[in-house]
Amino acid sequence: LYTESLAVINMKTVTEISKVDATDEKELEGAKLSLFDKEDNLIEEWESGIEPHIIRGLLIGMEYRLHENLAPL
Numbered sequence: 001l002y003t004e005s006l007a008v009i010n011m012k013t014v015t016e017i018s019k020v021d022a023t024d025e026k027e028l029e030g031a032k033l034s035l036f037d038k039e040d041n042l043i044e045e046w047e048s049g050i051e052p053h054i055i056r057g058l059l060i061g062m063e064y065r066l067h068e069n070l071a072p073l
Contacts, residue, residue: 012057017066019048027051030072038063048072 019031031048035055043064046053058064 013060015055015058016052017055018052019068019072028072030070031068032070034067034069036065036067038065040065045069 017033017035019028019033020026021028027048027050029047029049032045033048033053034045035043037043043058044055
């Protein structure tokens with residue numbers, strides 16, 4: 001019987017999503033956005049603000065779909 005111990009650190013992924021103006025690339029506030037996995041399960045919903053939205057823990061190599069439910073005024 002052999003036993004081995006490993007020190008493993010699992011770091012969560014950090015994904016930043018921004019809604020920016022095409023002309024000056026400034027953040028656009030007020031867009032309603034949703035993120036879905038490939039089976040169309042809702043992962044998260046939010047409204048864009050002055051900072052990028054951060055989602056932690058998305059799996060590497062998986063497919064996701066970003067949907068804009070409502071464009072900013």
